[in-house]
Amino acid sequence: MCLQAGTDATMDVFGMLGRETGLKEFNVLMKxxxxxxxxxxxxxxxxxxxxxxLELFISMKEQGFPIEEETYGPFLMLLIDKGMMEEFYFFYGIIKDTNPSEIARLGxxxxxxxxxxxxxxxxxxxxSCICTDYGxxxxxxxxxxxxxxxxxxxxxxxxQLLETVDITKLSSLDNAVSVFKSLGRLSLESYVEKFLLVLKNCDYGTEDISTLIFSYATSIPNLAAEDVISKFKTLHTVMEMSPSSTSYERLIVYSCNALKVHHAIDMVDQLCEEVFTYP
Structure with a gap:
């Protein structure tokens, strides 16, 4: 019933149920x-x-709720998808004024x-603006x-940004994975090796480096499964490290999905050998 009702009616339902409209309820209504x-x-x-x-944003602001990305992200993407620039910057301004800590993410x-x-x-x-400011x-x-x-x-x-960004300062592994997937799709291997060496030299975890290699290799377009596996292994050799068991498992799943079961079986054997060789 609530899915067919308007926002006001849904808020009334929450009220009749004796539920205070909290952040979770606001996010449901926004969705x-x-x-x-x-x-x-x-x-x-x-x-x-x-x-x-807009009414929901105003109500959240009046009740002291922070307007964070879980709330505003899907809506801004809606306005972006529809190319609604005027509406985008109207809400952009509300979010920035309400939660100044989100300014960088709003970028x-x-x-x-x-x-x-x-x-x-x-x-x-x-x-150009961000590339000339290295602060x-x-x-x-x-x-x-x-x-x-x-x-x-x-x-x-x-x-332009790859020439100025410090790859070691990315705020999360997920963000690094996004970068390496794009490097794969754009076939920018020279940056891959450079970034991997930088990360290794700053004591980046071997598990994470292996994850980045997998993300890159499996994102290269029009590459046969056996070539993806070869690229995966070659980059680990260049980094003088063994693939992590997690990356091996992901590559096995990748091979099965590509209907290259014999490659998957070979990797299972290799993984087992490494487990018994390096307890």
Missing amino acids: MCIEQCRETDDENVAKEQISQV YYDMCLYIRVNDEKKIQELC DENFSLRENYLLALCESDQKNYLL
Whole structure:
């Protein structure tokens, strides 16, 4: 019943159930508005849902809830997908004013928007601005621009940031994986070896390095499964390290999905040999 009701009616239901509308409930309501906005071809309905989101944002702000990425991320992506720049920056301003700590993360969505509308002048402007400022205080913003460029494989702009980014300072393994997957899709192996050596020399965990090698090798387009396996093994040899058992397991699954069961069996044998050789 709630899925078919409007946002106001749903909040009334929460009230009748004796439930205070908390952050979880706000996120549920936000998700409903976003889904309805994505599903409709009626511009008036879409605008109505966007207005409902505005009301939710205002209500959250009045009740003292922080507007964090779990809440605003899916909605900003909706506006980006629809190319709604005016609406995007209206809500962007609300989020920035309400939660200034999110400014660097908002840079990711800012870059995504300009990529979506193909505004090369603004993309270049953002890249040039961040590439000339090497201060650590702006690294988080640089990282978020980098992630947006990686996800959309914007090769020319990505190369600019790759020359200035300190790969060892990425805030999470997931972000590093995103970078290495893009390097694979764009066939930028020279950066892969350079970054892997830098990470190894700064005592980056061998398990994580093996994960990055797997992410890169399996993202290279139009590469046969046996060549992916060869690339995976070669890079581990270059790094003078053995693949982690987790990466081996992922590669075995990859081979099975590629219907290369004999390769998977060979790797199972190799994994077993390594387990017994290095207890």
